[in-house]
Amino acid sequence: MDQFTINLLFVGASFAIYIGIAIWARAGSTSEFYAAGRGVHPVTNGMATAADWMSAASFLSMAGLIAFTGYDNSAYLMGWTGGYVLLALLLAPYLRKFGKFTVSEFIGDRFYSPSARLVAVLCLIIASITYVIGQMTGVGVAFGRFLEVDTTTGLLIGAVIVFAYAVFGGMKGVTYTQVAQYVVLILAYTIPAIFISLQLTGNPIPALGLFGSDTATGEPLLQTLDAIVTDLGFNQYTAHNGDTLNMVLFTLSLMIGTAGLPHVIMRFFTVPKVADARWSAGWALVFIALLYLTAPAVGAMARLNITQQFWPEGTDGPAVTIEQIETDPAYDWMATWQQTGMLGWEDKNGDGRIQYYNEKSPAMQEKATAEGWTGNELTNFNNDILVLANPEIANLPSWVIGLVAAGGLAAALSTAAGLLLAISSAVSHDLMKGQLTPNISEKGELLAARIAMAVSIAVATWLGLNPPGFAAQTVALAFGLAAASIFPVLMMGIFTKVNNKGAVAGMLAGFIVTLLYIFLHKGWFFIPDTNSYTDADPLFLGIKSTSFGAVGAVINFTVAFVVSSMTKPIPAEISELVESVRIPRGAGVAQDH
Amino acid sequence: MADHTSSGEAYWKANLRIIIISLIIWALCSFGFGILLRPALSGISVGGTDLGFWFAQQGSILVFLVLIFFYAFRMNKLDQEHGVDEE
Numbered sequence: 001m002d003q004f005t006i007n008l009l010f011v012g013a014s015f016a017i018y019i020g021i022a023i024w025a026r027a028g029s030t031s032e033f034y035a036a037g038r039g040v041h042p043v044t045n046g047m048a049t050a051a052d053w054m055s056a057a058s059f060l061s062m063a064g065l066i067a068f069t070g071y072d073n074s075a076y077l078m079g080w081t082g083g084y085v086l087l088a089l090l091l092a093p094y095l096r097k098f099g100k101f102t103v104s105e106f107i108g109d110r111f112y113s114p115s116a117r118l119v120a121v122l123c124l125i126i127a128s129i130t131y132v133i134g135q136m137t138g139v140g141v142a143f144g145r146f147l148e149v150d151t152t153t154g155l156l157i158g159a160v161i162v163f164a165y166a167v168f169g170g171m172k173g174v175t176y177t178q179v180a181q182y183v184v185l186i187l188a189y190t191i192p193a194i195f196i197s198l199q200l201t202g203n204p205i206p207a208l209g210l211f212g213s214d215t216a217t218g219e220p221l222l223q224t225l226d227a228i229v230t231d232l233g234f235n236q237y238t239a240h241n242g243d244t245l246n247m248v249l250f251t252l253s254l255m256i257g258t259a260g261l262p263h264v265i266m267r268f269f270t271v272p273k274v275a276d277a278r279w280s281a282g283w284a285l286v287f288i289a290l291l292y293l294t295a296p297a298v299g300a301m302a303r304l305n306i307t308q309q310f311w312p313e314g315t316d317g318p319a320v321t322i323e324q325i326e327t328d329p330a331y332d333w334m335a336t337w338q339q340t341g342m343l344g345w346e347d348k349n350g351d352g353r354i355q356y357y358n359e360k361s362p363a364m365q366e367k368a369t370a371e372g373w374t375g376n377e378l379t380n381f382n383n384d385i386l387v388l389a390n391p392e393i394a395n396l397p398s399w400v401i402g403l404v405a406a407g408g409l410a411a412a413l414s415t416a417a418g419l420l421l422a423i424s425s426a427v428s429h430d431l432m433k434g435q436l437t438p439n440i441s442e443k444g445e446l447l448a449a450r451i452a453m454a455v456s457i458a459v460a461t462w463l464g465l466n467p468p469g470f471a472a473q474t475v476a477l478a479f480g481l482a483a484a485s486i487f488p489v490l491m492m493g494i495f496t497k498v499n500n501k502g503a504v505a506g507m508l509a510g511f512i513v514t515l516l517y518i519f520l521h522k523g524w525f526f527i528p529d530t531n532s533y534t535d536a537d538p539l540f541l542g543i544k545s546t547s548f549g550a551v552g553a554v555i556n557f558t559v560a561f562v563v564s565s566m567t568k569p570i571p572a573e574i575s576e577l578v579e580s581v582r583i584p585r586g587a588g589v590a591q592d593h
Numbered sequence: 594m595a596d597h598t599s600s601g602e603a604y605w606k607a608n609l610r611i612i613i614i615s616l617i618i619w620a621l622c623s624f625g626f627g628i629l630l631r632p633a634l635s636g637i638s639v640g641g642t643d644l645g646f647w648f649a650q651q652g653s654i655l656v657f658l659v660l661i662f663f664y665a666f667r668m669n670k671l672d673q674e675h676g677v678d679e680e
Contacts, residue, residue, distance in 0.1 A: 074649035078623045081654045085619045088661045089612050093668070207651060211640025220641025238642040240631065247628055273679050275672070278665035285661055289654050296650040582605055585677045 003336075003398050007146050010402035011409060014184050018165070018177045018413075042276045046283025048175045049267040051182035053080075053284065054291055055131075055415030056138020059185060060408050061472035064386030066299035067306075070229075070237035074296070075251040076472060079479075081285060081292050082251070083258020086487075088281030091259055092268040094494045096277035097580075097587045101269060103262050103486060104430045110493040110581075112574055113500035114435060116507070121430045123485035123511050124262045127478050128423045129456055131261070133526065134474035135416040136162075136464030141384045141471070142408040144340040151340055152465060158412070159461040166417040166457075167450050175270070178418070181410040186290055188407020192391040192400050193294045196301050199394060206297035214304075225304045231315035232307065233361030237300065246547045250476070253549030257479025260487030263415075263422040274584035302390045309393065310356040310378065319353040319377075333392035337385055344380035349373055384470050420453045427452035468522040469546075476546045477518055484514035484552025492560055494581060502564025510556025514548055521545035604675035611667055615660050622648060622656040 058080065066073045098106050104124060108117025136155055139162065144154030190206070197209035201221055214224040225237050235241040258264065267284070268277045309331070310320050325331040325345075337343035345354050349372055356378040357364050368374070388408055391400045428448035433440050440448070467474050485507050492498040492506070521538060522545055523530040535544040543551060570578075580586070626634060631645025639647045672678035 071646055071649060074627065074646075077650055078627055078653045081657050082619065082623050085615070085657050085660050089615055089664055210650075211642075211647065222641035222646075224641075226641075238646050240628075244628060248624055251623065251628070275665070275669050275679065278661075278668055282658070282661040282665055285658055289658055292654055293651055579601070582608075583601060583677045584672050584679050587679055 001398075003401060004148060006398045006402040007405045010399075010406040011146060014180075014406040014410060017180050018410075021177045021180055022165075024176075042271055042279040043283050044175070044179060045267060045271050045276075045280045046285075047182045047287050048178040049264065049280065049284035050287035050291075051178035051185065051410070051414040052263055052267065052418040053288060053415070054182075054185065054411055055471075055475065056135050056142070056408070056412035057472040057475035058291060058295070059189060059411035060138045060141060060387050061384050061470050061475075063295045063298040063302065063390075064383035065470060065472055066296055067303040067386055068381075068383055069242075070235065071240055072242040072247060075247050075254065076476075077292055077296060079251045079254025080258060081288060083255040084281050084285040084288070086255060086259040087264070087268075088278060090491055091265065091487075091494070092277040092281050093274045093584065094581045095265060095490070096268055096271060097274050097582075097584060099269075099587060101266075102425055102430055103265050103490070104426060105434070107486075107489055107493065107503070108430075108434065110574065110577065111489070111500040111503040112571070113504065116489075116500055116504050117430060118435060119504055119507050119511075120486065120489070121426045123481065123507060124426050125423055125456075126511075126515070127260075127481040127485070128262060128419050128426075129460055130481060130526075131475055131478035132416055132419050132423075132456060132460035133463045133467055134471045134478065135412050135419070136460050137467040137474060138384065138408070138471040139412045139416065140464065141340070141342065141382075142388065142405065142412055144342075145337070145385070145388050146405040146409070148336070148339060151342065154340070155461060155464055159457055159464075162413055162416045162420070163454060163457045165413055166420040166453055178414050181414040182287060184403075185407040185410045185414075186287070188403045188410070189291050189298075189387075190294055192394070192396055192404055193298050193301075195396050195400065196305070196390070196394045197297060200301055200304065206301070207293040210297040210300055221304070222300065225300055228304065228307050228311075228315055232311075232356070233358035233364030237303070243542065245542065246544050249543060249547035249550045253480045253483050253547055253553075254476060256483035256487045256553050257476075257481075257549055260482035260485065260490070261479070262426065262482075262486070263418040265490075266422060266425075274587045298387065298390065302386055302393065305390075305393050306381075307356070310354060319355045321353050322347055323352065325354065330395055333389050336392065337389055340385070342380065342382035342385045343389075345377055346379050348375050348377050354378060382470070416457075420456060423456045424449035424452040463526050466526075466528050468526045468528075473546060477522065480514055480518065480546065480549025480552065481511065483549035484556055485511035488553050488556040488560065492557070494578070496561075497570050497575060497578060498560050498564040499567055499570045501567045502560040502562075505563040506556040506558075506560025509559040510552040513555055514552030517548045517552075518545045600675050601677070604671065604677055607671055607675075608668065611664065611671070615664055618656065619660055623653040627653050 062076050095106055100106055104117045104120040107120040108114060139158035140151040140155030143158040144151040147154060193206040194204055197203055197206040200214060201209035201212040202215050203209035203212045212221055214221045217224050222238055230236050268280060271277050271280050312320055325334055354377045355373045357376055359376040388404060391404050428445045432448045433445055489503050489507050521531055521533050521535055533539045538544050626645055627649035634644040637644040
């Protein structure tokens, strides 16, 4: 059986499972559509949250960004896990106690203001759509590889499948499907990592193998890697090469953003009790950590494997020949990935070999002149392909490659579905039923929800054709937007007595400034070439647009406190509401209204 | 059902104290050991690199896990002590 058939088998079988579960647990009422009837156990909920959370960005993109940058991109690892601490300590139990369905309902009620709810809905929709754009980038990569077509075709096919899939059921269908998806994606991530860790270090646990010894040299793996990449003129892998301010702000933006994204917060509305909401966040992080502790090992080991493939006799020896790339089965992955348009090489100096090195390093330029090289000949290596290509690069059995294809799709689909659900509930429940057409029937609400899904996926697909960055980078922008708008008001709503005007002013200020900053650097509405600045030379204090969410959050807090202190304090009944949210007793079943 | 008794206030103060201590540890292990204090820890070597690198890539995540479970355990006990738990 060839690889294509095996991939098709794995992907087909996993889809059959998800669709089967979705049909079995189809949502009947609006309450089930949004919150699964609140009958979900914390461990189950944690696993579903993990699947929801670990998207194409975590699964496909993150290890690649770590592999090619090294230590500096640890920000992704700390940022996307540290946010759960904020969620568990500062938001989850109180929002569950409040007992409504959506984040914006809480904001509307707590700040006794339909405009606060409206602003929150708009912030949520824009942040979520940005997030879906990142997912669609990943969907394009995964489908492109697995169907052996170019990424654009892969993206269009993927979009149709995501839509069909998300429309099927609500949260309940999605919750159990996501448990299945979690199992598929975690196996798909860890099994190849275990194989590779055994090959390189002899340690079956990749997280430990990363700090173990390279069996070929007997030296620690990370030292071998540091030596080989610096020999080729690249930055030392374990060193801090970027600037500290951006690393701190970026990590903080991802953390705060995690605790401000609707599809994650919504999960904590679905547990039976306040106490369960606290445990749920912990369980979610356990399941997330299984992938996140493996990811840095995947990145470092893949970087080592790739570099050694291009320099089979070490960095002092000759580079790999084109003849070997074309005939040796160990290099088959290069031809497969070339057809997706995400990998490219060119023998610039016509010596029949592919020299891969950092052509910007002065030392390497000297060496190149001496050796007769005319530039780096690995002309294109898209970071987003690393995880999918990794098992092929390491020559793992074909069933592992099929499993990884299924896992990548599971990751992209589960998150896209969760986000579409959050967007559709924001439109139908908060915008239509809550504001524009309060008398809408239950049926009409469900219809509006599905139309909202269709529109958002169309927009995300169109923008996903020319994404503002790699999957994880686009997703990071969505986190910045959530960090600047939602998290601060939720926190102030619970821990302070900031009033309605403060909340609205804070959200607007934080969100608008952050959105403008992103558009100025990434293009207006993410349309390419409409940007005035770049992240290489940012506008304000050298802060990159991906790191700006933390600044937006500070603006939000500051404006809210100042405006609130100058306007009328909150009424007595809202003060009572705040007091009651702080205490678990009396958290009944949440009501719809 | 809002609880205005002194027990409610004491409960909230105790909760805030636990949150603040937890967040100090949270920041220390990620932004501290993982980024800002990494140079100070560079003398301690771990598997071919230094302790700060380990904290940035794995240690912080393990600490986060411990913190969340500690908080859930501690709070569920605190709820009972102050009689504000769910029946």
